[in-house]
Amino acid sequence: METELDACSMTGTYYHNVDAKGRINFPAKLRELIGETFWIARGTSDRFLSVYSSEGWRDVLRQVKDLKGPQGEKLRRWICSGAAEVTPDKQGRVLIPAALREYAGLDKDVVVLGAGRKAEIWSSERWREMDEAFDPTCAPQLEELCL
Numbered sequence: 001m002e003t004e005l006d007a008c009s010m011t012g013t014y015y016h017n018v019d020a021k022g023r024i025n026f027p028a029k030l031r032e033l034i035g036e037t038f039w040i041a042r043g044t045s046d047r048f049l050s051v052y053s054s055e056g057w058r059d060v061l062r063q064v065k066d067l068k069g070p071q072g073e074k075l076r077r078w079i080c081s082g083a084a085e086v087t088p089d090k091q092g093r094v095l096i097p098a099a100l101r102e103y104a105g106l107d108k109d110v111v112v113l114g115a116g117r118k119a120e121i122w123s124s125e126r127w128r129e130m131d132e133a134f135d136p137t138c139a140p141q142l143e144e145l146c147l
Contacts (some may be wrong), residue, residue, distance in 0.1 A: 009033055009114075009116065009117060010033055010034070010114030010115060010116060010117070010118065011114040012027070012029060012030070012113065012114045013112075013113045013114075014027040014030075014111070014112045014113070015109070015110075015111055015124065016109075016111075017108055017109060017110065018096070018101065018106050018107060018108055018109075018110055019093070021095065022095055022096055022097075022101055023089075023093040023094060023096070024093065024096060024106075024110055024112070024121070025091065025092050025093050026051075026088055026092055026093070026094050026112065027092075027112055028092060030051075030112065030114060031088060031092060033053075034052075034056075034119065035053050035054055036087060036088075037054060037085060037086070037087045038051060038052060038053055038054065038086060039051070039052045039054065039056075039057035039083055039084070039085055040052075040083065040084050040086055040094070040096060040100060040121070041057075041060070041079065041082055041083035041084075041100075042078070042079070042082035042083075042100065042103050042104075043104070043120060046130065047103060047104050047126060048104055048120050048121060048122045048126070048127075049096070049100055049103070049104045049106075049120065049121040049122075050118050050119075050120055051112075051118055051119040051120065051121060052118050053118075056117055056118055057083070060079070061080075064076045064079055064080065082100065082103065084096075084097050084100065096121070104121060104123060105123040105125075105126060106121065106123050107123070109123070109124035109125075110122065110123060110124060111123075111124050111127040113127070
């Protein structure tokens with residue numbers, strides 16, 4: 001059952017492995033929020049995968065539809081061609097298509113994290129590099145939060 005997701009709905013960091021068939025165990029807590037069927041798509045140039053609820057994916061498609069000109073067409077094609085609808089099996093595993101695994105460098109150890117309205121799937125090495133490189137003093141918005 002898909003629920004209304006706000007900016008901080010999906011949280012947490014979960015460590016999993018890609019099995020020999022290209023599947024990962026998608027965290028139960030995130031499955032409860034994102035729904036029985038969801039979408040996996042290429043993320044940004046940081047080479048991760050974005051995971052959207054069906055409603056979240058419809059929102060992405062509404063935004064993509066409005067992109068204009070040749071660059072908009074190329075971006076629309078890139079986003080839509082790099083997406084897959086998935087449904088977890090009874091053990092909570094989802095098959096990540098080979099092209100998406102290759103794009104994100106997912107070969108063995110992966111990190112699934114909550115990122116507000118969506119989840120993300122990272123290779124554990126790439127996530128560790130990103131996490132270690134983050135400098136909270138460079139994020140002035142952090143001072144405004146009650147952390």
